[in-house]
Amino acid sequence: MSRHRAIRSMNYNEEYDEDDDYAYGHSVEDECISPTDAQQWIYDRAKGQQSISEFLAKNRDIEEEDDDDLDEANQTANSSLHRRDSECYQLPELNDEDRARLLSCMEEIRNIVGDSINDKQIAEAVMKNEYDFNKALDEVLNQSTKDTSIKTAPRRVNDTPIEKGIGERLLEKSEKTLKPAIPEPTILITPVSNKTNVTRGFDINSPRLQSPITSGRNTPEISLNDNDSSSTGNKIKSSITNFNRNANELFNKERGDNKQHIHMVVIGHVDAGKSTLMGHLLCDTGNIPQRVMHKHEQESKKMGKQSFMYAWVLDETGEERARGITMDVGSSRFETNTKQVTLLDAPGHKDFIPNMISGANQADVALLVVDATRGEFETGFEQGGQTREHALLVRSLGVNQLGVVVNKLDTVGWSKERFDEIKKKLQSFLKQAGFKESDVVYIPCSGLTGENLVKPPTEQELTKWYNGPTLLTVIDNFKTPERSINKPFRMSVSDIFKGTGSGFCVSGRIETGLLCVNDKVLVCPSKEQAQVKNITIDDLAYQTVFAGDQVSVTLSGIDATNISIGYILCDINNPIPLTTRIRLRIIVFNIKVPITIGYPVLLHHQSLIEPATIVKLKAHLHKGTGEIIKKNPRCLGNNSCAQVDIEFQRSICVEKYADFKELGRVMLRVNGVTIAAGLITDILK
Numbered sequence: 001m002s003r004h005r006a007i008r009s010m011n012y013n014e015e016y017d018e019d020d021d022y023a024y025g026h027s028v029e030d031e032c033i034s035p036t037d038a039q040q041w042i043y044d045r046a047k048g049q050q051s052i053s054e055f056l057a058k059n060r061d062i063e064e065e066d067d068d069d070l071d072e073a074n075q076t077a078n079s080s081l082h083r084r085d086s087e088c089y090q091l092p093e094l095n096d097e098d099r100a101r102l103l104s105c106m107e108e109i110r111n112i113v114g115d116s117i118n119d120k121q122i123a124e125a126v127m128k129n130e131y132d133f134n135k136a137l138d139e140v141l142n143q144s145t146k147d148t149s150i151k152t153a154p155r156r157v158n159d160t161p162i163e164k165g166i167g168e169r170l171l172e173k174s175e176k177t178l179k180p181a182i183p184e185p186t187i188l189i190t191p192v193s194n195k196t197n198v199t200r201g202f203d204i205n206s207p208r209l210q211s212p213i214t215s216g217r218n219t220p221e222i223s224l225n226d227n228d229s230s231s232t233g234n235k236i237k238s239s240i241t242n243f244n245r246n247a248n249e250l251f252n253k254e255r256g257d258n259k260q261h262i263h264m265v266v267i268g269h270v271d272a273g274k275s276t277l278m279g280h281l282l283c284d285t286g287n288i289p290q291r292v293m294h295k296h297e298q299e300s301k302k303m304g305k306q307s308f309m310y311a312w313v314l315d316e317t318g319e320e321r322a323r324g325i326t327m328d329v330g331s332s333r334f335e336t337n338t339k340q341v342t343l344l345d346a347p348g349h350k351d352f353i354p355n356m357i358s359g360a361n362q363a364d365v366a367l368l369v370v371d372a373t374r375g376e377f378e379t380g381f382e383q384g385g386q387t388r389e390h391a392l393l394v395r396s397l398g399v400n401q402l403g404v405v406v407n408k409l410d411t412v413g414w415s416k417e418r419f420d421e422i423k424k425k426l427q428s429f430l431k432q433a434g435f436k437e438s439d440v441v442y443i444p445c446s447g448l449t450g451e452n453l454v455k456p457p458t459e460q461e462l463t464k465w466y467n468g469p470t471l472l473t474v475i476d477n478f479k480t481p482e483r484s485i486n487k488p489f490r491m492s493v494s495d496i497f498k499g500t501g502s503g504f505c506v507s508g509r510i511e512t513g514l515l516c517v518n519d520k521v522l523v524c525p526s527k528e529q530a531q532v533k534n535i536t537i538d539d540l541a542y543q544t545v546f547a548g549d550q551v552s553v554t555l556s557g558i559d560a561t562n563i564s565i566g567y568i569l570c571d572i573n574n575p576i577p578l579t580t581r582i583r584l585r586i587i588v589f590n591i592k593v594p595i596t597i598g599y600p601v602l603l604h605h606q607s608l609i610e611p612a613t614i615v616k617l618k619a620h621l622h623k624g625t626g627e628i629i630k631k632n633p634r635c636l637g638n639n640s641c642a643q644v645d646i647e648f649q650r651s652i653c654v655e656k657y658a659d660f661k662e663l664g665r666v667m668l669r670v671n672g673v674t675i676a677a678g679l680i681t682d683i684l685k
């Protein structure tokens with residue numbers, strides 16, 4: 001059984017704690033400068049500003065230095081001169097690919113030579129040497145030594161003799177010592193360790209090369225444009241993407257013979273019997289060795305909690321066992337005739353809903369467990385109970401197949417009337433929640449006695465009226481959802497931990513595309529590059545993994561401090577858009593206070609939990625047809641459907657639902673209550 005470690009450490013009483021501001025690491029606010037000001041003046045290489053000269057050209061109103069300062073700047077007069085030369089320099093007319101290659105190479109050289117050489121010289125050297133970084137660098141440096149007018153040494157490379165092959169030597173040195181020419185607040189430098197594998201110039205973007213990692217500093221000219229609403233909106237992509245990997249072919253080769261794999265989350269009100277049900281199912285399918293069950297039996301007996309012995313299969317921690325509740329998502333695997341099933345046992349208590357959301361995020365299908373005991377079903381189903389909220393949450397997160405387990409039927413003498421009563425109530429609610437009747441199956445069960453779990457029921461009172469499928473058959477009959485393996489790679493990070501060996505591990509679900517060992521990936525929103533050293537699923541090593549897989553990935557070439565839970569790993573040639581403002585189509589749940597402009601919420605997107613503000617109520621929509629009922633409504637009430645804009649303090653990574661449904665859904669929560677679920681219809685800025 002495995003656990004989702006990081007979630008456990010979260011303190012949900014502090015959902016609005018200021019610390020949330022640091023979920024994405026370093027904040028520009030640290031620098032006593034507002035983010036807007038910072039954005040305006042800070043040169044950000046990865047933002048589509050293609051060169052320092054272009055950046056400066058676009059920002060002419062940057063104040064010139066005072067005369068006084070000029071004295072001080074005498075030593076760097078030449079570099080200023082060259083900078084001004086660079087400002088005036090117009091890049092040659094090139095096609096997109098060559099332009100990107102040129103700019104990338106120029107940036108790399110600029111990082112080494114500083115401002116001592118102007119853009120024109122660098123560009124000419126790059127063009128002359130056909131974008132060969134080493135040759136161009138050698139030429140630039142050799143030229144600079146001959147040019148007696150240039151007296152200043154390269155800004156960040158001192159004392160290095162200029163001779164043939166010096167480019168490589170400088171590079172070697174730069175790997176250890178260089179700092180970026182211009183501060184980039186969110187991009188940190190990771191030294192490149194292996195010279196022979198250093199990624200250079202344009203090549204760093206080429207997946208064909210086994211070039212290892214560069215830090216975000218070296219992130220090439222990928223248009224990670226915050227304003228670009230299109231996930232495919234980068235210039236380089238179309239021209240240089242050469243991922244000639246045929247995803248379907250690879251999938252058939254690697255997985256063709258395997259059983260289909262689904263992730264199933266088990267949800268329901270606290271104490272509905274979810275862990276007991278699943279523990280018993282795992283036991284009856286032969287997944288729990290007898291000696292382990294014997295141990296659980298003995299130990300639970302000792303603690304006077306024998307009725308929890310099956311729940312202990314999934315509730316592994318001392319606290320969970322002592323309190324008799326699930327707190328974190330427990331996970332396990334089992335097989336049916338046609339499927340491999342990863343089971344995610346979600347906590348039922350309302351305090352742990354963020355954990356439950358995290359489990360549901362990974363799920364393809366769900367089992368909703370309800371307690372048939374008189375009074376208990378009603379408690380879970382009424383306002384404030386988790387039966388409704390969980391069902392709404394999983395539907396909003398894209399789960400559309402549901403098995404409803406009417407559990408603890410032993411407590412009502414296997415009553416058909418009780419089963420029908422519960423089924424009727426749930427049927428109308430689930431229909432409203434967006435589940436098709438044909439996608440929902442109701443199963444009478446007892447997790448404690450094991451009735452109708454794996455084998456057909458033997459209890460006479462039940463067999464009198466029920467001859468439908470067992471729980472295991474229902475699971476076996478779930479349809480495997482279509483996986484987006486042909487889309488660009490995206491993986492959301494749900495956990496970060498120290499693995500064995502070098503590097504560190506991140507775990508999460510591959511949402512789209514595929515990932516191979518040795519691939520380079522872009523980590524967003526920090527825009528760092530990293531290399532995939534190792535991939536495992538349930539501790540087994542894999543060379544290639546696909547959309548739908550829950551994986552652990554060992555990364556190298558990136559500092560663990562530059563990645564957080566909620567970050568997205570993506571294809572470096574097809575990066576995920578970053579944004580601070582998105583438009584959503586939301587369904588409002590039961591809320592006490594109507595939603596108005598300025599309403600602060602917590603956005604849940606994959607594993608990310610980010611403070612946000614509703615900044616615009618664009619339209620009130622008809623729930624069924626989606627037609628606009630009212631433009632710019634003043635507030636939104638219970639169960640309304642609307643189009644709203646929300647804004648964040650800093651960039652987050654999302655996709656439009658229309659492009660990547662896996663990454664286009666969000667939940668909005670306030671004070672521990674889910675107030676709305678939404679689809680991302682536009683990425684605004």
Ligand SMILES: Nc1nc2c(ncn2[C@@H]2O[C@H](COP(=O)(O)OP(=O)(O)OP(=O)(O)O)[C@@H](O)[C@H]2O)c(=O)[nH]1
Nearest residue numbers: 270271272273274275276307325326348408447448
């Ligand atoms: N009579 C009866 N009791 C059951 C059945 N299933 C579970 N229980 C009891 O219900 C209590 C709660 O069971 P759990 O499996 O921990 O419930 P849960 O839904 O996993 O609880 P949380 O994860 O904390 O929400 C335990 O005392 C179980 O023994 C059942 O089918 N019949």
